[in-house]
Amino acid sequence: xxxxxxxxxxxxxxxxxxxxxxxxxxxxxxxxxxxxxxxxxxxxxxxxxxxxxxxxxxxxxxxxxxxxxxxxxxxxxxxxxxxxxxxxxxxxxxxxxxxxxxxxxxxxxxxxxxxxxxxxxxxxxxxxxxxxxxxxxxxxxxxxxxxxxxxxxxxxxxxxxxxxxxxxxxxxxxxxxxxxxxxxxxxxxxxxxxxxxxxxxxxxxxxxxxxxxxxxxxxxxxxxxxxxxxxxxxxxxxxxxxxxxxxxxxxxxxxxxxxxxxxxxxxxxxxxxxxxxxxxxxxxxxxxxxxxxxxxxxxxxxxxxxxxxxxxxxxxxxxxxxxxxxxxxxxxxxxxxxxxxxxxxxxxxxxxxxxxxxxxxxxxxxxxxxxxxxxxxxxxxxxxxxxxxxxxxxxxxxxxxxxxxxxxxxxxxxxxxxxxxxxxxxxxxxxxxxxxxxxxxxxxxxxxxxxxxxxxxxxxxxxxxxxxxxxxxxxxxxxxxxxxxxxxxxxxxxxxxxxxxxxxxxxxxxxxxxxxxxxxxxxxxxxxxxxxxxxxxxxxxxxxxxxxxxxxxxxxxxxxxxxxxxxxxxxxxxxxxxxxxxxxxxxxxxxxxxx
Numbered sequence: 315x316x317x318x319x320x321x322x323x324x325x326x327x328x329x330x331x332x333x334x335x336x337x338x339x340x341x342x343x344x345x346x347x348x349x350x351x352x353x354x355x356x357x358x359x360x361x362x363x364x365x366x367x368x369x370x371x372x373x374x375x376x377x378x379x380x381x382x383x384x385x386x387x388x389x390x391x392x393x394x395x396x397x398x399x400x401x402x403x404x405x406x407x408x409x410x411x412x413x414x415x416x417x418x419x420x421x422x423x424x425x426x427x428x429x430x431x432x433x434x435x436x437x438x439x440x441x442x443x444x445x446x447x448x449x450x451x452x453x454x455x456x457x458x459x460x461x462x463x464x465x466x467x468x469x470x471x472x473x474x475x476x477x478x479x480x481x482x483x484x485x486x487x488x489x490x491x492x493x494x495x496x497x498x499x500x501x502x503x504x505x506x507x508x509x510x511x512x513x514x515x516x517x518x519x520x521x522x523x524x525x526x527x528x529x530x531x532x533x534x535x536x537x538x539x540x541x542x543x544x545x546x547x548x549x550x551x552x553x554x555x556x557x558x559x560x561x562x563x564x565x566x567x568x569x570x571x572x573x574x575x576x577x578x579x580x581x582x583x584x585x586x587x588x589x590x591x592x593x594x595x596x597x598x599x600x601x602x603x604x605x606x607x608x609x610x611x612x613x614x615x616x617x618x619x620x621x622x623x624x625x626x627x628x629x630x631x632x633x634x635x636x637x638x639x640x641x642x643x644x645x646x647x648x649x650x651x652x653x654x655x656x657x658x659x660x661x662x663x664x665x666x667x668x669x670x671x672x673x674x675x676x677x678x679x680x681x682x683x684x685x686x687x688x689x690x691x692x693x694x695x696x697x698x699x700x701x702x703x704x705x706x707x708x709x710x711x712x713x714x715x716x717x718x719x720x721x722x723x724x725x726x727x728x729x730x731x732x733x734x735x736x737x738x739x740x741x742x743x744x745x746x747x748x749x750x751x752x753x754x755x756x757x758x759x760x761x762x763x764x765x766x767x768x769x770x771x772x773x774x775x776x777x778x779x780x781x782x783x784x785x786x787x788x789x790x791x792x793x794x795x796x797x798x799x800x801x802x803x804x805x806x807x808x809x810x811x812x813x814x815x816x817x818x819x820x821x822x823x824x825x826x827x828x829x830x831x832x833x834x835x836x837x838x839x840x841x842x843x844x845x846x847x848x849x850x851x852x853x854x855x856x857x858x859x860x861x862x863x864x865x866x867x868x869x870x871x872x873x874x875x876x877x878x879x880x881x882x883x884x885x886x887x888x889x890x891x892x893x894x895x896x897x898x899x900x901x902x903x904x905x906x907x908x909x
Contacts, residue, residue: 355381510561642673645672712760
C-alpha cells in the first residue's frame with residue numbers, strides 16, 4: 315500500500331468573536347473622537363481580541379487577553395446580557411477542524427464535507443434559536459457569514475418540536491424617553507431635511523427627547539443614551555452609512571416606528587407641561603414631590619442670620635419697588651455647574667433645556683450654585699434676589715469636600731449670605747460605592763447640616779431629578795410671589811426688603827477683605843467640634859482673639875478657663891457650646907501651651 319504524504323490543513327475562523335469586536339470598535343471610535351485616556355487601552359484590547367483564534371462566550375473570559383480590565387469585561391457582559399435578552403444568542407462553534415492529508419483523498423473529501431455540514435448546522439441552529447422574534451432573515455444570514463469560514467448556507471428557521479408552541483414574534487419598541495426613543499425621534503425630525511445626519515448633530519437634536527445624557531455615562535457604567543444606537547442598527551430601524559465619519563438615517567421600518575412613537579407621545583404629558591402648564595395649581599404651601607413619591611415641606615428658617623457691617627460695599631440707596639405682575643421669577647444657575655455654554659451637549663444645559671417654559675439664566679455666582687431673582691419686565695437691570703439659595707453636591711463631591719475642609723467653609727459662607735432659606739441639594743452617585751467616605755458618615759454629615767445648621771436637605775438620584783426639583787421650585791416661587799409687592803435696595807436684606815442681585819453677588823466675593831471677626835470665625839472653624847453656629851456664638855461675645863485673651867487672663871485657674879465658653883448658647887438658646895470645645899479653645903489660645 316502506497317503511503318501518501320502531504321501537509322496538514324487547518325481551518326480557522328476569520329473572526330471568532332464578531333460581536334465583541336464590533337462593540338469594542340464602537341467604544342474605540344468614541345474614545346478616539348473624544349481623545350479619551352481610555353483610547354490606548356481599548357486599542358490594545360481590540361488588537362489582542364482580533365488575534366485570539368478561539369471563540370469567547372462571556373466578557374469575563376476576555377480577562378485572559380491583554381488590555382481587558384475589570385470594567386471592560388463587565389461592559390461586555392452587560393452588553394451581552396442586553397443582546398441575549400432580545401433573543402439573539404452568540405453561536406457556540408465547534409473546535410477548529412484539522413484534516414490530515416495523509417489519509418485517503420476521497421474519504422478525506424467526503425469526511426470534510428460531512429464535518430463542515432454538521433458544524434454549519436449546529437452553528438446555524440444556535441444562532442437561529444427563537445431568532446424570528448427579533449431579527450430578519452437577511453440580518454441573521456449576514457451575521458452567520460461573518461462567523462463561519464465555510465461556504466455560506468441559507469439559514470433555515472428552527473423547527474419546533476411537536477407539542478411545543480412557538481413563541482410569538484415581539485414587536486420591538488423602545489421605552490418612552492429612553493436612548494433608543496430619542497434617537498428615533500431625532501432622526502424623524504432630521505428626516506425633513508432629506509440628508510443623513512452625523513453623530514454630533516443627531517445628539518444635539520435627540521437630547522431633548524431623552525432623560526439620560528448622550529455624552530456622560532451613568533455612574534459606575536460605561537453606557538450612555540447613545541449606546542442604544544447599535545441596537546437600533548441591529549434591528550434594522552436605523553441605517554448606518556460609512557464607518558469612521560458615519561451618518562445615520564431611518565429605514566422604512568424605523569420611520570414607521572418613529573411616527574408611531576411620536577403619535578403616542580402626544581397623549582403623554584411632558585414634565586414641562588406638568589410643572590408649568592397645570593392650571594389646577596393654586597396658591598398653596600410650597601410642597602415639593604421628591605423621587606420616592608413622598609412630600610417634603612419647605613418651611614422658612616426663622617433663625618437670625620448674623621452678618622457683618624463690612625459687607626456693606628456700596629452707599630445707602632433708596633428703596634425700590636416691584637408691583638405684582640410687573641416682574642418675572644428667574645432661576646439663576648452658576649455657570650461653573652456646566653462644562654461651558656458653548657458645548658451644546660453639556661449634560662446640565664441639556665437637562666434645563668427640556669423645560670422651554672422655565673425662565674433661567676447662567677451667571678457666575680460667588681456663593682451657592684442656584685438661586686432665584688425677581689426681574690422687572692420693563693427695566694431688566696432692576697433685579698431683587700429672593701431669599702432662597704441652593705448648594706448642589708453629588709455624593710462623591712460631598713465626601714471630597716468633607717475631607718479637604720470645603721464643607722464647613724461653604725456652609726459658613728452660605729450662612730453669611732443673609733438669605734433665609736438655604737437648601738442642600740444632594741445627588742446620589744450610582745449605588746454610592748466610590749464616594750471617598752462611608753455612606754453612614756455622609757448621611758450623618760447631612761443630618762448635622764439639617765439639625766445644627768438649619769439647612770433644608772433634599773436628596774435626588776440623578777441630575778435629571780435635580781433639574782426637575784429646581785423647575786418645580788421655580789414654579790412654586792412664581793406662584794408664591796405673583797401677588798406680592800417686592801421691595802429692594804443695594805444693601806443687606808432687612809426684614810421684607812430684599813438685596814439687589816448685584817449687591818448680593820459682590821458682597822459674597824470669596825476673596826474680599828475679611829474683618830477681624832470673620833477671620834476669627836474661620837480660625838475657630840478649623841477646630842474639631844466647632845460648627846458654624848458655635849463659632850458665631852463665641853464671636854458674638856468675644857469678637858476678636860484679643861478680647862478672648864483678656865477674658866482668659868481674668869480667670870483664676872485653668873479649670874475656670876477651660877469652662878469659660880462651655881455655657882455659651884447658640885441656635886436660638888437651645889444648646890451650649892459644651893465643655894470639650896471650650897477646653898480645646900482654651901488650650902489653643904493660652905500662652906503656657908506654647909512654652
